[in-house]
Amino acid sequence: MGTDCSGWNLHRAALLAAMCVSTLGACSSPADTTDTSEEGADQAESRVLPAAAAAAPPPRPQLFSADYHTNALAPDVNASRRALFGDLHIHTRYSFDAFAFGTIATPSDAYRYAKGEAIKHPNGFDMQLKAPLDFYGVTDHAMFLGAVPAAADTRTEFSELELAEPFHNLNRAENLNVESARDRGQRFSTFIPSVIAGVLDGTVEREMLNDIAREAWADTIAAAQIHNDPGNFTTFVAYEYTSSTDERGNLHRNVIFRSDDQLPEMPFSRFHSQNPEGLWSWMDELRNRGIDSVAIPHNSNGSNGAMFMLTDWAGNAIDANYANTRMRNEPLVEVTQVKGTSDTHPALSPNDEWADFEIMPYRVATMIDSQPSGSYVREAYLNGLAIEAQTGANPYKFGLIGASDTHTGAGSFDEDNFFAKVGILDSTATLRGALPLDETALQDANDNDLQGTIEVNGRRYVDNAFRTWSASGLAGVWAETNTRDSIFRAFRRKETFATSGPRLQVRLFAGFSFADNLLEQANWVEQAYSNGTPMGGDLIGDGQNAPKLALWATQDALSAPLQRLQVIKGNIDNGELTETVYDVACADGLSVDPETHRCPDNGAEVDLATCEISKGVGDAELATVWTDPDFDPSARVFYYVRVLENPTCRWSTWDAVRAGVAPRADLQATLQERAWSSPIWYVPE
Numbered sequence: 001m002g003t004d005c006s007g008w009n010l011h012r013a014a015l016l017a018a019m020c021v022s023t024l025g026a027c028s029s030p031a032d033t034t035d036t037s038e039e040g041a042d043q044a045e046s047r048v049l050p051a052a053a054a055a056a057p058p059p060r061p062q063l064f065s066a067d068y069h070t071n072a073l074a075p076d077v078n079a080s081r082r083a084l085f086g087d088l089h090i091h092t093r094y095s096f097d098a099f100a101f102g103t104i105a106t107p108s109d110a111y112r113y114a115k116g117e118a119i120k121h122p123n124g125f126d127m128q129l130k131a132p133l134d135f136y137g138v139t140d141h142a143m144f145l146g147a148v149p150a151a152a153d154t155r156t157e158f159s160e161l162e163l164a165e166p167f168h169n170l171n172r173a174e175n176l177n178v179e180s181a182r183d184r185g186q187r188f189s190t191f192i193p194s195v196i197a198g199v200l201d202g203t204v205e206r207e208m209l210n211d212i213a214r215e216a217w218a219d220t221i222a223a224a225q226i227h228n229d230p231g232n233f234t235t236f237v238a239y240e241y242t243s244s245t246d247e248r249g250n251l252h253r254n255v256i257f258r259s260d261d262q263l264p265e266m267p268f269s270r271f272h273s274q275n276p277e278g279l280w281s282w283m284d285e286l287r288n289r290g291i292d293s294v295a296i297p298h299n300s301n302g303s304n305g306a307m308f309m310l311t312d313w314a315g316n317a318i319d320a321n322y323a324n325t326r327m328r329n330e331p332l333v334e335v336t337q338v339k340g341t342s343d344t345h346p347a348l349s350p351n352d353e354w355a356d357f358e359i360m361p362y363r364v365a366t367m368i369d370s371q372p373s374g375s376y377v378r379e380a381y382l383n384g385l386a387i388e389a390q391t392g393a394n395p396y397k398f399g400l401i402g403a404s405d406t407h408t409g410a411g412s413f414d415e416d417n418f419f420a421k422v423g424i425l426d427s428t429a430t431l432r433g434a435l436p437l438d439e440t441a442l443q444d445a446n447d448n449d450l451q452g453t454i455e456v457n458g459r460r461y462v463d464n465a466f467r468t469w470s471a472s473g474l475a476g477v478w479a480e481t482n483t484r485d486s487i488f489r490a491f492r493r494k495e496t497f498a499t500s501g502p503r504l505q506v507r508l509f510a511g512f513s514f515a516d517n518l519l520e521q522a523n524w525v526e527q528a529y530s531n532g533t534p535m536g537g538d539l540i541g542d543g544q545n546a547p548k549l550a551l552w553a554t555q556d557a558l559s560a561p562l563q564r565l566q567v568i569k570g571n572i573d574n575g576e577l578t579e580t581v582y583d584v585a586c587a588d589g590l591s592v593d594p595e596t597h598r599c600p601d602n603g604a605e606v607d608l609a610t611c612e613i614s615k616g617v618g619d620a621e622l623a624t625v626w627t628d629p630d631f632d633p634s635a636r637v638f639y640y641v642r643v644l645e646n647p648t649c650r651w652s653t654w655d656a657v658r659a660g661v662a663p664r665a666d667l668q669a670t671l672q673e674r675a676w677s678s679p680i681w682y683v684p685e
Helices: 002-027 038-043 096-100 107-114 147-152 162-167 178-201 206-227 276-288 320-329 377-391 439-447 484-493 524-531 651-659
Strands: 048-050 082-090 135-138 234-241 253-257 262-264 293-297 332-337 399-402 453-456 459-462 474-479 496-499 505-511 538-540 548-554 562-573 576-586 621-627 637-645 674-677 680-683
Touching: 082 107, 082 234, 082 253, 082 332, 096 147, 096 178, 107 135, 107 206, 135 206, 147 162, 147 178, 147 206, 162 178, 178 206, 206 234, 234 484, 253 276, 276 293, 276 320, 293 320, 293 484, 320 377, 332 377, 332 496, 377 562, 377 576, 377 637, 474 484, 474 505, 505 524, 505 637, 505 674, 505 680, 548 562, 548 576, 548 637, 562 621, 576 621
Parallel strands: 082 135, 135 234, 293 332, 332 399, 399 496, 538 680
Antiparallel strands: 048 262, 082 474, 234 253, 253 293, 399 474, 453 459, 474 496, 496 674, 505 548, 548 621, 562 576, 562 637, 637 674, 637 680
16 A cells, blocks of 8 residues: 555646646737747648548538527437437547556547447556447547657657657556656656757757647547447547646636548647637637537636636627637536536535535646636526626527546546546545555655645545545437437537436426426427427527426436436526526425425435445436426526436545445545536527
């Protein structure tokens, strides 16, 4: 166990590397949207890379017409659409940090994992899903794409540079173990600063880095092409745009391309622009040439208020042009993942008893507090209503998905089988902070002047951000078929939902003519599509009547039963932004209290000695047709669904139970897994 502390220095080195990348903003004005210098243009090539041996792509429909936004179903396809589950946030060996964390999995390995095969964790054990996923997208960092593995590979020209020597053969089998983490940290801390300095002083040829990135990008594309299996398994060509504010506020986005028939030769990265508005301009330019994509922000919780600001990058008030540009390029937001959930925060939603769910309170890759305001989805939805009332456009009318952000090629979605995300750094329960340090580990920490331990109830634990991480999450879509085109259309119309890991399914429709017994009818979904608006859409008011909401959720058969079904409402009430949480369906035959809008406690419990849960408590399905008791036909409103499982053990408790020790007292012992639908927005007549 003494070697369990050895990941700390590498974690510290990764933080330093991220800080170094952040300081690249000094190379261009933050107000700029793109780097127009000769060097910037060199890397920001917008030439198109055709698929190998591909014919000219078929004509595309007019973008952002009814082709994307209609709620009507295409003829001769699944008339009720079906739930598909996937992950659009996966890092492999080509990400500079993942390779430094010991990851050697390729994009192809990642797709094999998603299809149900076992692949190896950097620490040597097998990673395998309980059941295959429906879609997957590898999203390696565009910055330094492929650079660290190229430094490790002594056959490359890049490896011949002095700065690459410490990385030679880094992840060969004999070096790939937890004990190597300490040495990795010292080497890695100098790599990115050395590369940046080398580019600036001319000792590192930028074209050499571009060639490395092009090769990694081409392999990423090839893996997606090989593993895409229309009707059975869908891959998306994708990457991560990794930027932050000068104060370390997270601005990361994953960029997902609709198809692989035409693609940019190089992805747009932080090196082209620190400002996400530059990314949108690049996406618009490609879209004008027939190459569509969506950008999906993630970890707004770690943005220090920067993800959902009330101004643009230059500090100007948000106008309709900004709002429309943002929504054209960012129709979705990742609401939950390993580094925490970004639905809401107790400081922002004090009347929501379930707001304190897997909160990661730090700016990404730091232990610096992140400001809640401007960092959470629900507040953004509320602010979007106010902006729309003033400008006629809403910059925050986005749908929701979940993802993992794994850096091992393999998403870790299960609390009872959690292997976290950063390879050898968090591969054991002790490194994650779930188990106390023994005497050998404490001595190791003291000998190496390693900071970051905390005493809890007389025992010492690792104290880092890992303890706040979560086994989360998954993206859900309602699509006709398991194909890129069908799934991407779901992205565009925002008929998506997020789960914290289990494969819960959730539906939401709104309409004015739904029968009270709609859900009792065999074809209720088809009726709801025909006579209403599904999640992600706008419902135009008739000036007087309250809409009826049809809500439905079902449990994951491999997880816990459902406890309650809720509606989250946000509106403008006499000029004030307000939110309300309504329980609308209760498990076990219980009824909602009409005064408190809450279900009674159903008595579901967890035995913390074994993690066994109550038997015969909770429901497999919850559904209802609901009318807002406080509806105002003149007010702008959004509604979205949250469904909660019965309580179960958190991963840290599972780690403790398996080790035969008491769970760490300052961590939540249990949680309630959940899913969130995308909203429906009511627009007054």
